Amino acid sequence: MFRSSALGRGSNSMKICVIIPAFNNDTTVGAVVEKARQQVDHVVVIDDGSEDDTAQVSRDAGAHVIEIAKNRGKGNALRVGFRYAVTHDFDASITLDADLQHDPFEIPRFIECYVRTRAKIIIGDRLRDKKEIPRIRYCFNRIGTYTFSWLLGQPIKDSQCGYRLYDRKVMEGIPITKESFEAEADVLLRVGKQGFTIQFVPIRAIYFWDRSHRSYYRPVRDTFRICIIFLMNLFWKDR
Numbered sequence: 001m002f003r004s005s006a007l008g009r010g011s012n013s014m015k016i017c018v019i020i021p022a023f024n025n026d027t028t029v030g031a032v033v034e035k036a037r038q039q040v041d042h043v044v045v046i047d048d049g050s051e052d053d054t055a056q057v058s059r060d061a062g063a064h065v066i067e068i069a070k071n072r073g074k075g076n077a078l079r080v081g082f083r084y085a086v087t088h089d090f091d092a093s094i095t096l097d098a099d100l101q102h103d104p105f106e107i108p109r110f111i112e113c114y115v116r117t118r119a120k121i122i123i124g125d126r127l128r129d130k131k132e133i134p135r136i137r138y139c140f141n142r143i144g145t146y147t148f149s150w151l152l153g154q155p156i157k158d159s160q161c162g163y164r165l166y167d168r169k170v171m172e173g174i175p176i177t178k179e180s181f182e183a184e185a186d187v188l189l190r191v192g193k194q195g196f197t198i199q200f201v202p203i204r205a206i207y208f209w210d211r212s213h214r215s216y217y218r219p220v221r222d223t224f225r226i227c228i229i230f231l232m233n234l235f236w237k238d239r
Helices: 029-037 054-060 073-087 105-116 134-151 170-172 180-193 219-235
Strands: 016-022 043-048 064-068 091-093 121-125 166-168 198-202
Touching: 016 029, 016 054, 016 073, 016 105, 029 105, 043 054, 043 073, 054 064, 064 073, 073 091, 073 170, 073 180, 105 121, 105 166, 105 180, 105 198, 121 180, 134 180, 166 170, 166 180, 166 198, 180 198
Parallel strands: 016 043, 016 091, 043 064, 121 198
Antiparallel strands: 091 166, 121 166
16 A cells, blocks of 8 residues: 655554545645645545536646535545545545645654654644734634633644644544534544543644635634534533
């Protein structure tokens, strides 16, 4: 099978893939795939019902593409990607966005942290780069870091970043039950409540203001959904 070309010492038997959920990202996904393939051998694009050339551009760039007929949201795309990674016997997956707001050249930071700590989830920390983050998103994320840290009893540096490494135990054992962006918050809370240590690596905060770099995250609406997930994890202990 495929092996990461960026793995460090003592990790020759470890297999890591990159999973890229994508929806109408044909102007950027090719560059993301090409850069990611310089770091790992196997890149999977989950084309979430795109109406443009996202699937073909991804294939041309060297990705394995899984096409979903109808747009169902990031949570479902991650569910499909995790199922693929587990079925193909990967030890971990790294998720990043298709709009170039995550720099694929920072993938080695996640892998090095994983090799060193064997953490079950590793999250990119953008909040050190405050000046690059839109104010409303920074404020909502900062609130999330405090509340998530309080609930989980361990420091959470960036609660909303989708640039993550997931260990196989998380992909197999933490079901994704939400369809949209709140799925990532739900997984984070479940991982923390099961007692797994959560690690963070510093990454650049990259934001674009032109429509060619499409992000479908809506700060107010999606933060509200994340708040609901938080409350559910707070009051319903058996989730």
